[in-house]
Amino acid sequence: MTKPDRIAAALVKAALELHARQLWAEVASEALFLLRLPGQPAPLVGCIMGQSGEQFGINVVRGEQALSAMLRLMETEGDDVSVLSDVTSYGVTVQPLHEIEPVLRALVQAAGLQLRRDALAPLALCKPVGGRARPANRSEWKLLTTAIRAVLAAHASGEFTPEPVDERSRRIMELVVEESDASTSEVRVRAHVVQWPAGTTTAPSADTTPAATDDDVPTLTPWDTGGLPQTLDEWKLADVVITGRLVKAVTDAQLLNKRMLARYFGSFPRAKQALEQCSGLQPIGGFMEWVFADWFPGVGGTTLLEQRLADPATSPVERALWRGRADARLSIYRVDAVRPGDGLDVEDVLSGERTTVSERGLSGSVSPGMFLVLRLMRVGSWDFCSLAGPPLAARDMGAALDLLERQGADLSAGCLRRLPQLTGRLWELAVDRDARQPRIGNSDGEPMEFQAATFRVLNPEMCARDLDKRSDLDRDERDMAWDWVRPDTSDRKGERLSVLGRLELIDDRLVLEVNSAKRLARARKWIEKLPGVRFDTATIRALDAQRPLDDRLESKASREPPTPEQRRQYERVVHDLYVEWLDKPVPVLGNVSPRAACRTEAGRQQVALLVRTMTDTATPAGPMPPPRAMLLRELGIGTQGREQQA
Numbered sequence: 001m002t003k004p005d006r007i008a009a010a011l012v013k014a015a016l017e018l019h020a021r022q023l024w025a026e027v028a029s030e031a032l033f034l035l036r037l038p039g040q041p042a043p044l045v046g047c048i049m050g051q052s053g054e055q056f057g058i059n060v061v062r063g064e065q066a067l068s069a070m071l072r073l074m075e076t077e078g079d080d081v082s083v084l085s086d087v088t089s090y091g092v093t094v095q096p097l098h099e100i101e102p103v104l105r106a107l108v109q110a111a112g113l114q115l116r117r118d119a120l121a122p123l124a125l126c127k128p129v130g131g132r133a134r135p136a137n138r139s140e141w142k143l144l145t146t147a148i149r150a151v152l153a154a155h156a157s158g159e160f161t162p163e164p165v166d167e168r169s170r171r172i173m174e175l176v177v178e179e180s181d182a183s184t185s186e187v188r189v190r191a192h193v194v195q196w197p198a199g200t201t202t203a204p205s206a207d208t209t210p211a212a213t214d215d216d217v218p219t220l221t222p223w224d225t226g227g228l229p230q231t232l233d234e235w236k237l238a239d240v241v242i243t244g245r246l247v248k249a250v251t252d253a254q255l256l257n258k259r260m261l262a263r264y265f266g267s268f269p270r271a272k273q274a275l276e277q278c279s280g281l282q283p284i285g286g287f288m289e290w291v292f293a294d295w296f297p298g299v300g301g302t303t304l305l306e307q308r309l310a311d312p313a314t315s316p317v318e319r320a321l322w323r324g325r326a327d328a329r330l331s332i333y334r335v336d337a338v339r340p341g342d343g344l345d346v347e348d349v350l351s352g353e354r355t356t357v358s359e360r361g362l363s364g365s366v367s368p369g370m371f372l373v374l375r376l377m378r379v380g381s382w383d384f385c386s387l388a389g390p391p392l393a394a395r396d397m398g399a400a401l402d403l404l405e406r407q408g409a410d411l412s413a414g415c416l417r418r419l420p421q422l423t424g425r426l427w428e429l430a431v432d433r434d435a436r437q438p439r440i441g442n443s444d445g446e447p448m449e450f451q452a453a454t455f456r457v458l459n460p461e462m463c464a465r466d467l468d469k470r471s472d473l474d475r476d477e478r479d480m481a482w483d484w485v486r487p488d489t490s491d492r493k494g495e496r497l498s499v500l501g502r503l504e505l506i507d508d509r510l511v512l513e514v515n516s517a518k519r520l521a522r523a524r525k526w527i528e529k530l531p532g533v534r535f536d537t538a539t540i541r542a543l544d545a546q547r548p549l550d551d552r553l554e555s556k557a558s559r560e561p562p563t564p565e566q567r568r569q570y571e572r573v574v575h576d577l578y579v580e581w582l583d584k585p586v587p588v589l590g591n592v593s594p595r596a597a598c599r600t601e602a603g604r605q606q607v608a609l610l611v612r613t614m615t616d617t618a619t620p621a622g623p624m625p626p627p628r629a630m631l632l633r634e635l636g637i638g639t640q641g642r643e644q645q646a
Contacts (some may be wrong), residue, residue, distance in 0.1 A: 004112030011092070011141045012111040013017060014148040015122035016458070016537055018058060019094040020453075021517070024050030030074050031162040032067070032277075034174040034194070035060065035147050041199065043174065045070050055093050063087030063129070067172075067197060071165065072362060077242050089127045090136060092144055097121040106135040108279050120537050149187045150175045156521075159191035170196045174436040223317035228380070232358055235380050242318050246304070247288060250444040256291070264290050264424035274427040278390065283427055289375055324377035329353070329418045330423065332400070334612060337372045338363055346372070349397075349612040351413030352638070358382040369616060369625070371397060373423050389423040390430040394615040399429055401609070406476065407587045411609060432444050446516035452511060453520055458532035464505055466530050480505040484514075502529075509536070562621040570619040575627055577617070581636055585609075598635050608637050 030053040045066040050056035057417070061070055065087060072083040097108070098117040107124045108115070117123055124136040124144060137142065154160035156177050162173045176190045214632050220240045229235045250256065257266045264287050265271035274283045292304050305326045314322070332348035336354075343358045344366065355376055362385065366372065373389030389408040391402055399413060409415045409423050416423060457463045464480060467473055473482040481504040488496035501514035501523060510533060514520050528535055562570070585591045589606065597603035611631050616623035632638070 001078070004108040005138070007138055007141045007145065008107055008110035009112070011107060011124060011145040011148070012113065012122050013535060014145050015057065015092050015094055015124075016120065016535070017152060018092075018148050019056055019120065019122075020451075020462065022050075023151070023155065023160075024056060027160075027162055030164040030542065032070055032074075032165050032172060033162040034067070034161075034172055034197075035110075036174060036176045037146050037150070038177060039144065046147065046263065049091070049093065055091075057091065057094070058148060058151065060090045060092075060144065061087050062090070065641070074165070075244060077432050084127070085130055088129055090140065090144055091125045091133075092122060092148065092641075094120050094122050101271035104135055107141065110138075131489060144175060146187065150189045153187050153189045154191045156268065157189075157190075157191075161191075167593075172196060204317075204432060224315045224317070228317055228320060231526050232380075232382055235382065235384075236315050236360075239321055239379070239384065242321050246292060246308075250288070250291065250304070260291060260295060261287070263295075264421055265427055266425045270428060272511070273431045278427060278430045281390055281430060281552055282387060283390070283424075283430075285386065286373070288387060289325070289386050290420060290424060293328065321379060324379040324384065325375070328375040328377040329414075330375050331373075331414075332389075332392070332397075332416070333372050333374050333376075335366050335368050335372060338366060338368060346374070346376075347612065348413070349609060350411060350415065352612065353413075355383050357385045359385050362387075369394060371400075371613070373426060389426040392426070392429070394613065396429055396433070397613040400426055401613070403428065406556065408635070414603060430499075446518050449517055451514050451517065451520045453512045453514075454536040455512070455526065455527060456534045456536050457505070457508050457510050458534075460505055460508055462508060463533060467503065467505075474505045484512075505570075514601065528588075567621045570621045571624060574617050574624050575630070578627055578631055579634075582583060582631065594635060598637070604635070604637055607635060608632065609636075611637075 005631045027048040029047065029049070032045055032047050035046050036043045040062070042062070042064050043066070045061045046057050048057075049059055061084065063069070063086065069084050073241075096118050097105075097115050097120075100108070100121060102125050104123055104125070105121075105140055108121050112120065122143060125133045126136040126140050127133040151160060160173075165172060166206075171193050172195075174192060174194045176192075178188045178190055199251045221238045223229055223234075225239060226512050229238050243428065243489075247522055258271075261271035262268045265274055294302060302310070303326075308322050309319060309326065329347045329348070331350050333355075334349055335344055335346055337345040340363050342360065342363055344358060344363050345354065345356050347354045349371070357374075357376065362372075371392040371394070373387065373392070374385045375388050377384050377386075403424055403425060404416075405411060407419070407425055409419055409422055467482050468475060472485060474485050475482050481502065484501040484503060485497040485499055488498045500519055501512060503513075504511045510527070512520070512527065514523060524535065527533060582595050583593045586597075588610070589597045589603070592603075594607045594610070597607050611626070611628050614626040614628065616625050
């Protein structure tokens with residue numbers, strides 16, 4: 001058997017530990033950071049991946065213009081990878097082995113790993129300057145190992161806190177590796193915030209764009225000199241560039257102020273809460289769209305979009321984008337279908353209008369049944385969207401509609417277009433929801449996360465003897481298992497023990513189960529010092545406080561999926577329940593039935609809103625959506641549709 005390559009093994013270990021930290025839950029995708037490594041003439045640029053629910057790991061870019069290239073990539077929302085053609089980029093991800101093509105398993109094979117198909121395994125790729133992606137080689141493994149260890153060391157010390165890049169401050173977090181010891185897997189890292197490297201610019205390198213400097217004009221698009229984009233990707237690129245241009249103009253002119261924030265969010269303190277507590281939901285984006293389209297700077301004033309549209313110098317491509325925003329449909333939409341990487345189908349809950357939205361980024365982060373506050377704008381042959389408020393679950397809709405009514409909305413079709421600032425008031429729900437979120441911890445006050453780590457054991461018998469020698473392990477004589485314990489601090493007599501975790505020796509694997517990340521880190525320190533024991537993999541499952549506890553418990557009885565006939569039976573039961581609902585008194589309708597309420601126009605509007613915001617019905621075959629089309633048809637309420645080009 002070929003001896004495992006130590007550099008490959010080191011990268012595998014570092015990659016799996018990085019995956020176990022779940023940094024994508026702490027760090028935004030647009031939060032870049034610099035890495036100064038020994039022997040590298042220029043700093044590398046890194047970012048954490050996995051925020052969209054796929055490609056969990058780290059991306060590292062090397063080259064003199066690495067930061068500029070990454071900034072340009074972010075402007076295109078990751079769609080235009082050609083901006084990385086002049087730099088070398090690396091990606092290290094962790095995914096089930098069966099998802100990695102055999103030709104890309106060089107790292108796994110070199111490390112000597114023997115894994116099951118569903119076991120997590122790392123993949124290291126390199127895309128050199130002007131070339132195509134390929135498996136990283138041995139020298140690149142070493143560079144990536146040092147980069148990941150630097151991130152792990154900074155995170156362990158609490159210093160890994162990269163922030164989304166800000167073109168105004170032009171500051172970025174930098175990790176400097178001062179010392180690296182390959183034999184002990186340790187690095188000494190210094191973390192600090194620095195100015196962007198000299199020459200960094202976000203202007204794309206195209207013949208139509210002049211050389212950029214710190215005082216450069218905003219980026220141009222290929223269509224500024226004439227013509228219009230023809231494809232969806234071209235319109236998306238133009239939208240990113242031109243929107244960025246307006247954002248820069250607004251911020252450079254220092255137009256934003258407390259009065260505007262208070263108008264949109266309801267008050268300045270509420271604005272601060274939303275921007276701080278809900279930053280991951282991007283409230284600033286909805287605020288900026290409102291500033292462009294709906295903020296009147298004074299009596300008789302005009303909006304920024306109206307000013308741009310009235311300017312004869314505005315280019316046709318910019319005019320098309322601003323006209324789309326000026327005419328945007330602003331409402332709350334229910335997500336009916338999602339095509340990840342393509343778009344989504346939505347229905348306006350206030351008007352019943354249905355639309356297919358071309359939005360790749362959003363399509364990867366939402367699911368059917370969610371409610372989104374959106375601006376839908378027609379651009380070219382497509383409908384674009386931008387978030388105008390917080391995402392809402394079905395259980396939030398009652399509170400959201402009540403809040404809008406208290407603020408003066410009549411909940412009729414188009415009411416939010418007439419009162420656009422009310423979309424900002426909905427952030428109150430997200431702030432309050434965050435404040436009410438239960439904070440569940442273990443006996444040490446640490447966030448509750450059920451974690452399992454697996455260690456490879458060369459000699460199981462020797463490992464069992466070593467575990468028996470430890471005073472903080474209590475052996476279960478019936479099995480090869482030990483409780484990791486300590487005296488209960490609440491027991492003054494010292495007779496009670498607190499269980500910190502459990503270890504079980506299964507063949508040549510030692511499995512550790514604990515309920516917090518810190519306990520896992522503490523246990524790993526002494527477990528990995530045991531002779532012949534090597535860390536293998538770790539899995540993490542955060543406790544979901546939103547789910548009922550009985551849903552989180554394992555059922556002793558095996559659950560067979562329902563047969564097609566059983567599912568049809570459940571569907572018939574759900575259908576019959578809603579048919580009965582049509583003629584039953586409903587308290588929210590004043591104790592009259594939905595059919596009776598529809599005798600008036602106001603009642604029809606209220607019933608239609610009830611139907612469009614209904615939650616799914618829980619059944620043994622899984623949640624089932626209500627038969628909305630049937631209900632509206634029975635009540636004589638029409639639906640509106642709109643055929644769109646996908």
